Structure formats: structure tokens, C-alpha cells
Amino acid sequence: LSEYRQDPILGHWVIVAPERAGRPHAFEEDGPVRRAGPCPFCPGHEAETPAEILALRDHGAPNEPGWRLRIVPNKFPAVLPEAAPLDGREGLYRRRKGFGAHEVIIEDADHAATLSDLPAGRTAELFEVIRRRFLELAADPRIRYVVYFKNHGKAAGATLEHTHSQLLALPLVPNLVRGEMARARRHYRRTGRCILCELAERESRGARLIFASRGALSLAPYAARAPYETWIVPRRHQSHFEAASAADFEQLAVALRATLRKLDRALRRPAYNLVLHTAPLRQPALPHSHWRLELIPRLTRLAGFEWGAGLYMNPVPPEEAARRLRDAAVE
Amino acid sequence: LSEYRQDPILGHWVIVAPERAGRPHAFEEDGPVRRAGPCPFCPGHEAETPAEILALRDHGAPNEPGWRLRIVPNKFPAVLPEAAPLDGREGLYRRRKGFGAHEVIIEDADHAATLSDLPAGRTAELFEVIRRRFLELAADPRIRYVVYFKNHGKAAGATLEHTHSQLLALPLVPNLVRGEMARARRHYRRTGRCILCELAERESRGARLIFASRGALSLAPYAARAPYETWIVPRRHQSHFEAASAADFEQLAVALRATLRKLDRALRRPAYNLVLHTAPLRQPALPHSHWRLELIPRLTRLAGFEWGAGLYMNPVPPEEAARRLRDAAVE
Numbered sequence: 001l002s003e004y005r006q007d008p009i010l011g012h013w014v015i016v017a018p019e020r021a022g023r024p025h026a027f028e029e030d031g032p033v034r035r036a037g038p039c040p041f042c043p044g045h046e047a048e049t050p051a052e053i054l055a056l057r058d059h060g061a062p063n064e065p066g067w068r069l070r071i072v073p074n075k076f077p078a079v080l081p082e083a084a085p086l087d088g089r090e091g092l093y094r095r096r097k098g099f100g101a102h103e104v105i106i107e108d109a110d111h112a113a114t115l116s117d118l119p120a121g122r123t124a125e126l127f128e129v130i131r132r133r134f135l136e137l138a139a140d141p142r143i144r145y146v147v148y149f150k151n152h153g154k155a156a157g158a159t160l161e162h163t164h165s166q167l168l169a170l171p172l173v174p175n176l177v178r179g180e181m182a183r184a185r186r187h188y189r190r191t192g193r194c195i196l197c198e199l200a201e202r203e204s205r206g207a208r209l210i211f212a213s214r215g216a217l218s219l220a221p222y223a224a225r226a227p228y229e230t231w232i233v234p235r236r237h238q239s240h241f242e243a244a245s246a247a248d249f250e251q252l253a254v255a256l257r258a259t260l261r262k263l264d265r266a267l268r269r270p271a272y273n274l275v276l277h278t279a280p281l282r283q284p285a286l287p288h289s290h291w292r293l294e295l296i297p298r299l300t301r302l303a304g305f306e307w308g309a310g311l312y313m314n315p316v317p318p319e320e321a322a323r324r325l326r327d328a329a330v331e
Numbered sequence: 332l333s334e335y336r337q338d339p340i341l342g343h344w345v346i347v348a349p350e351r352a353g354r355p356h357a358f359e360e361d362g363p364v365r366r367a368g369p370c371p372f373c374p375g376h377e378a379e380t381p382a383e384i385l386a387l388r389d390h391g392a393p394n395e396p397g398w399r400l401r402i403v404p405n406k407f408p409a410v411l412p413e414a415a416p417l418d419g420r421e422g423l424y425r426r427r428k429g430f431g432a433h434e435v436i437i438e439d440a441d442h443a444a445t446l447s448d449l450p451a452g453r454t455a456e457l458f459e460v461i462r463r464r465f466l467e468l469a470a471d472p473r474i475r476y477v478v479y480f481k482n483h484g485k486a487a488g489a490t491l492e493h494t495h496s497q498l499l500a501l502p503l504v505p506n507l508v509r510g511e512m513a514r515a516r517r518h519y520r521r522t523g524r525c526i527l528c529e530l531a532e533r534e535s536r537g538a539r540l541i542f543a544s545r546g547a548l549s550l551a552p553y554a555a556r557a558p559y560e561t562w563i564v565p566r567r568h569q570s571h572f573e574a575a576s577a578a579d580f581e582q583l584a585v586a587l588r589a590t591l592r593k594l595d596r597a598l599r600r601p602a603y604n605l606v607l608h609t610a611p612l613r614q615p616a617l618p619h620s621h622w623r624l625e626l627i628p629r630l631t632r633l634a635g636f637e638w639g640a641g642l643y644m645n646p647v648p649p650e651e652a653a654r655r656l657r658d659a660a661v662e
Contacts, residue, residue, distance in 0.1 A: 157634025303488025308606025
């Protein structure tokens with residue numbers, strides 16, 4: 001029922017997904033997200049979600065309590081595995097059937113916990129599980145890219161409070177990823193270096209560094225689009241998230257957890273989006289491309305200027321944001 | 332103090348504008364916008380804004396009551412005319428001084444009026460005045476593009492309720508405009524036609540048409556990024572907004588007003604962004620490029636998927652949105 005459509009003038013792709021209009025609070029701009037629980041993501045309510053794809057359990061059978069992390073198909077999927085991945089043209093217009101997969105990762109059994117509350121070991125385990133899904137989804141040659149993202153809080157687009165993130169497996173490589181890869185390739189051809197390696201080296205000391213673990217840096221990007229935008233960059237060069245090692249994920253988890261706790265402290269637990277940028281599936285290791293996490297607190301709203309011109313206005317200089325986060329003491 | 336910065340990996344430009352952090356409610360995601368008035372944009376409060384650049388008055392002297400429309404410099408400008416438009420590089424990073432102009436158009440003296448309340452003649456007059464500013468700003472060869480946009484309502488990024496829109500005159504052509512122009516040029520080279528002329532012709536009958544005046548169409552774009560996104564397209568080919576005639580603006584105003592009233596009716600006065608897309612200043616008339624207005628109701632929030640992949644998810648098919656708006660009766 002859903003489909004991908006490309007705008008002939010602006011070039012972007014949209015997933016037109018009427019099923020999504022039915023989800024709770026889909027249009028309640030000012031509706032409540034906070035609910036005391038229990039909710040469909042709570043233990044004992046497993047029947048309210050589609051059957052699980054994967055779970056990490058301490059005890060219990062599938063779709064029963066006893067899990068500490070659970071992956072289920074999205075109940076209101078934007079795209080579906082059973083749709084034929086057909087490509088079509090209709091005069092000016094390009095469309096594709098809404099083929100793909102849309103999954104929800106319930107990150108903890110506790111309704112009240114947030115990702116920043118979990119110990120770093122649990123966050124590393126989360127990345128391990130996401131990697132496993134990347135590899136499983138990549139087995140279908142029709143899937144070309146997986147977007148992993150998290151919406152935390154109402155201002156960030158979350159419709160349920162219980163801590164969770166999402167995977168969207170797509171038959172196309174998003175334009176934004178294509179553009180990023182093309183820029184990185186040009187830089188590599190010109191200089192022989194990975195641009196993110198160069199950037200991480202430069203930022204590993206200086207005014208925009210927020211936190212450093214042995215294996216990963218948390219930094220305010222030079223051209224941050226929004227106040228307190230933060231990138232978490234593995235120090236080791238690697239184009240594909242799914243090629244990372246358990247040790248890489250441990251280091252990433254330490255940096256992510258420290259950053260989230262600093263944000264919680266400095267900005268009073270803000271809403272945020274977390275998104276993974278990585279290279280398209282099933283390519284060989286690329287010397288120019290380097291995966292990373294983007295963390296965008298949602299303190300301001302995008303307005304006409306951003307929609308109309310694709311330009312951003314940021315009232316908080318990244319150097320000032322980094323200083324405040326660096327100074328925020330967390331255990 | 333403000334500056335333009337380009338991200339070396341993603342390619343976008345950001346205006347880092349610390350002055351903007353001081354404006355009222357800049358960070359109050361859930362703070363109130365509605366105020367009974369009077370406000371700094373109300374008659375009798377002219378001293379609370381910088382001195383006017385231009386006004387349409389029925390009586391009175393500059394910066395006194397008696398006006399029906401007033402243009403003033405933004406009190407919290409993102410960019411400034413006195414900054415040197417210097418271009419700089421610093422290793423990976425590109426920056427420019429925050430040169431430009433940032434103006435506010437107060438569209439009516441009445442604190443409670445909205446753009447959809449004004450008669451079409453007043454809206455045509457608004458476009459005439461914007462055209463005048465385009466031509467005046469274009470006299471400075473350092474200004475390469477003017478973004479005209481309106482944020483209506485808190486969810487659309489407005490911080491003041493009194494009806495107003497904004498102009499940002501920039502020393503660069505936004506990437507989004509460059510991309511759009513490049514696509515249109517390719518289409519023209521391939522087919523010998525303007526893509527928006529072709530699109531308007533096709534959409535002038537059919538499932539995505541919302542309203543038609545003699546000179547302009549209001550339509551739901553095929554790949555609408557958000558529920559009820561609407562484009563208002565002049566039927567006559569013209570690359571530059573500032574080259575339009577008074578008759579063109581009258582027709583545009585009729586279509587815009589009808590569309591806004593339909594939105595108010597169908598969606599209970601939603602927040603929205605309105606943005607003008609036009610060709611860069613001082614170019615000759617272009618056969619491939621065609622100006623238009625984009626109107627984006629803000630009913631849903633952008634989430635991690637949009638930030639991370641530049642893809643959009645729209646739960647309302649454009650054909651259904653167009654039908655609902657077409658059917659919404661307005662005088």
C-alpha cells in the first residue's frame with residue numbers, strides 16, 4: 001500500500017505511507033507522549049506488538065516476559081517485506097512499491113528507563129544486536145541501505161515514551177548518503193585521506209571536543225545545524241558499521257553514554273534524534289568513507305528558512321555548546 | 332558576529348548567529364506564542380522595532396501609526412549589511428562573515444489578523460512590496476539570493492504571533508536552489524521544456540489539483556514531504572519572482588488566499604511555513620526555471636529518519652490531501 005515517490009524538481013524521495021496515519025497520536029502536535037505505563041512495549045504486553053524477530057533474554061520463551069531487549073516489526077510499518085520492489089515511471093514521476101522492512105528495537109524492559117540510564121555494556125549490546133540485523137537484512141540483495149535511528153521525546157517525533165529505536169531497510173540509497181559519499185570520495189582522490197579521519201584527528205584536541213573514550217570521540221561539528229548537535233566518531237577508520245568489532249562498540253557505547261548524560265545534565269533531559277550514518281550495504285571496505293553517529297537535540301524548530309533553502313540557522317556556536325557539554329560533570 | 336559555515340562532509344551551509352539566542356522564546360519548545368497583544372509589531376509600538384525600511388501607509392509619518400504594512404530590519408538579525416563578505420578557509424573548513432540582510436515584513440496592523448483573513452488585494456500588495464525589496468537588495472552585487480519565507484504559528488517556528496514574514500538576503504546561492512536549478516536545466520536540455528510548465532499542465536486537471544485561478548494553480552505535489560504540502564505555481568512561465576507583473580501577483584494572491592482558507596477550514600487553522608522558490612538574482616530570464624510558492628502545514632514533526640537520511644515519510648497521500656482541500660468550501 002505504501003510507495004516511494006521521487007520529486008522531479010527537488011529530487012528527494014518520500015515514503016507515502018497511509019498506514020502510518022493510524023498510529024497513536026500521529027497528528028497530535030500537542031498531544032501527550034508521557035504515559036505512566038504499562039504500554040505495548042512493556043513486559044506482559046508482548047501480544048500487543050507483532051511477534052518478535054529477535055530478543056535478548058535472561059529467561060522465558062519468545063514473546064513472553066524475561067527479555068532485556070526485543071526487536072519486533074513496526075505495527076504501523078512505512079514499508080513492507082512482501083511488497084514487490086518494482087520501479088515505475090509515469091511521465092515526470094518516478095515511484096516504487098513500498099518494499100523494505102521497518103523494525104522497532106525496544107531497548108529495555110523498564111518503561112521508565114532511558115538510553116542514558118543504561119550501563120555502557122547494555123548500549124554496546126544494543127549495537128551488537130543492530131549489527132546482527134544489518135547482516136541479516138543485507139542477505140536480501142534487494143535491500144541497499146538500512147537507516148538506524150532513534151526519536152527520543154515528543155519534540156523529536158516519538159509517539160511512545162518507552163525507550164526504543166528503529167530500523168528502516170530500503171531498496172534505495174538515500175540522496176543524503178549518496179552526496180556524503182561523493183564528497184568523501186572527492187576528498188580522498190584529492191588528498192589520499194579519509195575526510196572523517198582527518199576531521200577526528202583535528203578535533204581530538206581543541207574547542208569542539210566534548211568527550212573522548214579510547215576508541216571514539218564526541219564532538220560538536222564545525223557547521224552544526226542545530227544547537228548542541230553532536231557527532232560520535234570512532235577513531236579507527238571503518239566504512240561500514242556492521243564491520244565494527246565488539247571492542248569498537250564498547251568504546252562507542254562509553255562515548256555515547258557520557259554524551260547523553262552530559263546533555264541530560266546541561267539541557268535538562270532534552271528530546272533528541274540519534275542517527276547512524278554508514279556506507280551502503282555489501283560494498284567492500286571503502287578507504288574514503290567512515291561511519292558515525294549523529295545526535296541532534298531538538299531545542300528549536302525547523303522553520304521556513306530551512307524548508308525553503310536547505311540552510312540552517314544555529315544560535316549556539318558549536319564551540320560554546322562543546323564547552324558547556326565538556327564542563328557538565330557526570331559520573 | 333554571525334558567520335556562514337559549510338560542513339565539509341554533508342555540504343550544507345549554516346548561519347551561526349549567536350545574536351538570535353537572545354530573542355524571546357528562542358528556546359521555549361513548549362512556551363506560549365499566543366499573546367493578546369499589543370506587541371512590538373502593533374501600531375503605537377513602532378519604537379520597539381528598528382526604524383522602518385519601507386511602509387504602506389494610509390496616513391502618518393514614518394515610524395508612526397497609520398501604516399497597513401511595514402518592513403523593518405530584524406531586531407535579532409541572523410546576518411548584517413555591515414559585515415564584510417569575506418570568504419575564508421581553515422583546513423577542512425569553509426566560513427564567511429555573516430554578511431547579508433534580514434528583514435521582517437509586518438503584513439497588517441491588526442494584531443489578531445492572519446494572512447488568510449486579508450483580502451486578496453492586500454496579499455497582491457504584499458507581493459508587490461516584496462518584489463520592490465528584491466530589486467532594491469539586488470542592487471548590491473554581493474547579494475546573490477533572497478529567501479522569502481513566513482513562519483505561521485508556534486509549530487512552524489514563529490516566536491511572535493502578529494502576522495509577519497521575513498526576507499534573508501544572502502551572499503550565496505543555497506545548495507537546495509542550486510540542485511533544483513541543475514535538475515530543471517537537465518530536463519530542459521533533454522526535452523526542450525520547462526519542467527514546472529509541464530508539471531503544471533499535467534496537474535491542472537486531475538487528482539492533485541486543489542484550486543485554480545486564471546493565472547495560478549494550487550496543487551499537492553506528487554512527492555509531498557509532509558501531509559497537505561501545497562505548491563502554488565503561476566501558469567505563465569517566468570524564472571524570476573521579481574519579474575512578475577501586478578496581474579501575476581493578483582492571480583497568485585487569489586490562489587494563495589483560497590488555499591490558506593481551505594487549510595484553515597479543513598485542518599482547523601494549522602501552523603504552516605510558506606516559502607518562495609525563485610532563480611538567483613540578476614540572471615537573465617531562464618527558459619528552464621519557474622518560480623513558485625511552497626506551503627507546508629506543520630502537522631507532524633520531522634524525526635531521525637528525515638535528519639539522518641534526508642528521506643521523508645508522509646502518512647497522507649497527496650491525492651487524498653488534495654481531495655480534502657478541494658472539497659473544503661470557502662467563500
